[in-house]
Amino acid sequence: MAATALVAGCATGSGGGSTSGADGDTLILWTHNAGNSAELDVVKKIIEDFNSSQSKYKVKLQAFPQSDYNNSVVAAASARKLPCLLDVDGPNVPNWAWGGYLAPLDVSGSEVPLDDQLPSTVGRYRDKLYAFGFYDVSLTFFARKSVLNEYDIRIPTTDKPWTKGEFDAALAKLKKSGKFEYPLEMGTGGLGEWYPYAYSPQLQSFGGDLIDRDGYKTASGTLDGAKSVGWGTWFGSLVKKGYLSKKSGADPNKDFLAGKSAIHWDGSWNAAKNAEKLGDDLAIIPPVDFGNGPRIGGASWQWAMSSTCSNKAGAEAWLKFSRQTKYFVDYAKATSTIPATDAAAQQVADYQPGGKFNVFVQFAREFAEVRPVTPAYPYISTEFQKAAQDILAGADPKDALGRAAKDIDNDLKSNDYYAG
Numbered sequence: 246m247a248a249t250a251l252v253a254g255c256a257t258g259s260g261g262g263s264t265s266g267a268d269g270d271t272l273i274l275w276t277h278n279a280g281n282s283a284e285l286d287v288v289k290k291i292i293e294d295f296n297s298s299q300s301k302y303k304v305k306l307q308a309f310p311q312s313d314y315n316n317s318v319v320a321a322a323s324a325r326k327l328p329c330l331l332d333v334d335g336p337n338v339p340n341w342a343w344g345g346y347l348a349p350l351d352v353s354g355s356e357v358p359l360d361d362q363l364p365s366t367v368g369r370y371r372d373k374l375y376a377f378g379f380y381d382v383s384l385t386f387f388a389r390k391s392v393l394n395e396y397d398i399r400i401p402t403t404d405k406p407w408t409k410g411e412f413d414a415a416l417a418k419l420k421k422s423g424k425f426e427y428p429l430e431m432g433t434g435g436l437g438e439w440y441p442y443a444y445s446p447q448l449q450s451f452g453g454d455l456i457d458r459d460g461y462k463t464a465s466g467t468l469d470g471a472k473s474v475g476w477g478t479w480f481g482s483l484v485k486k487g488y489l490s491k492k493s494g495a496d497p498n499k500d501f502l503a504g505k506s507a508i509h510w511d512g513s514w515n516a517a518k519n520a521e522k523l524g525d526d527l528a529i530i531p532p533v534d535f536g537n538g539p540r541i542g543g544a545s546w547q548w549a550m551s552s553t554c555s556n557k558a559g560a561e562a563w564l565k566f567s568r569q570t571k572y573f574v575d576y577a578k579a580t581s582t583i584p585a586t587d588a589a590a591q592q593v594a595d596y597q598p599g600g601k602f603n604v605f606v607q608f609a610r611e612f613a614e615v616r617p618v619t620p621a622y623p624y625i626s627t628e629f630q631k632a633a634q635d636i637l638a639g640a641d642p643k644d645a646l647g648r649a650a651k652d653i654d655n656d657l658k659s660n661d662y663y664a665g
Contacts, residue, residue: 264555266329271303272559273328277314283579295566302559322346329554335544336616338368342375343620348552349373355568365543365613366585376547379573380582383513383605384541386530392507403607406531406539416488419507427490430506434493440630446540451476461619462662464653469646477642484637491637513605517581529604543613583609620663624656
């Protein structure tokens with residue numbers, strides 16, 4: 246989910262020139278999972294299974310901490326020393342494809358057809374496939390049923406989420422109770438991609454967006470339009486009314502479990518931990534409908550092939566091999582993430598129809614909206630984060646969003662609207 250400003254403003258070409266990433270039929274694979282042993286173990290298993298399944302190719306793993314990963318990819322791309330295989334955060338796929346980092350993929354003939362996947366787990370740019378993932382995650386509100394019942398607050402469902410009026414009234418009741426200094430927790434102390442991932446779906450539910458998606462040529466009139474400013478005004482009011490801290494603590498979910506907050510806007514990745522602690526008292530709540538339908542962000546980490554890979558046949562062989570239902574299941578079980586296919590979900594108890602986390606599959610299918618599919622996205626992400634932080638700090642929403650829109654438009658113009 247984490248993205249940084251990557252190649253926006255500096256295209257690296259279309260992948261010609263020297264090739265790299267393999268030594269004959271030995272292919273290098275990079276992943277961001279050095280600090281995530283559960284997911285890394287699945288990657289290792291797929292590599293081991295592939296290497297032992299045939300004698301022609303061998304894949305070798307190199308794992309990076311997530312905090313260093315994107316910068317390592319950018320540096321390697323500049324030096325034309327990318328590995329053959331690499332993972333990429335879904336929202337960055339258009340930027341990396343435009344910048345010449347990635348090659349289009351052909352995974353036809355795989356066990357799992359692309360059409361069987363959640364749309365948010367398939368990375369396309371200009372009608373070409375560049376990446377695919379094994380899972381997605383979902384935003385959600387967590388709360389205690391007992392707390393909501395105590396204050397006569399309706400527990401919403403997927404079919405009938407909270408309206409803006411209901412949500413605001415619930416926060417007012419919880420604040421008035423005196424039990425919570427900040428009744429709402431939304432991870433405002435987070436950094437980077439958390440801001441657009443967590444808050445731009447709320448902006449979209451208000452009817453705004455990060456950019457005009459009709460051509461992706463301007464943010465002005467959209468990011469700073471009346472509906473987006475409406476979101477910003479509401480967002481800033483949460484701090485002014487004492488509903489939300491403008492900078493949350495280091496571990497917002499831990500604070501929620503400790504009872505410091507009543508309602509927590511978080512991700513499905515904490516569902517298992519919360520269910521273990523709270524049991525049947527845990528309420529998993531859909532996003533609020535602020536007027537234009539509930540929204541959550543879509544797309545997580547995906548696998549791709551570099552444009553400079555000197556053994557594309559071997560890289561695609563590994564990618565096709567990995568597309569087996571059993572590996573989609575392995576990822577979901579290891580990471581408590583949403584399986585990217587229904588066939589995999591049916592093999593994971595919590596995500597099966599009737600399973601305690603099947604609601605996240607519903608959220609992903611019904612409410613997910615991918616972040617803008619443009620090479621400009623990393624720059625848009627950075628500018629939105631600045632604007633949102635300024636709003637939380639008390640800035641005028643129209644001014645903050647207007648500055649962001651203007652800066653995004655300047656970036657678009659300076660990059661010839663990312664043509665080519």
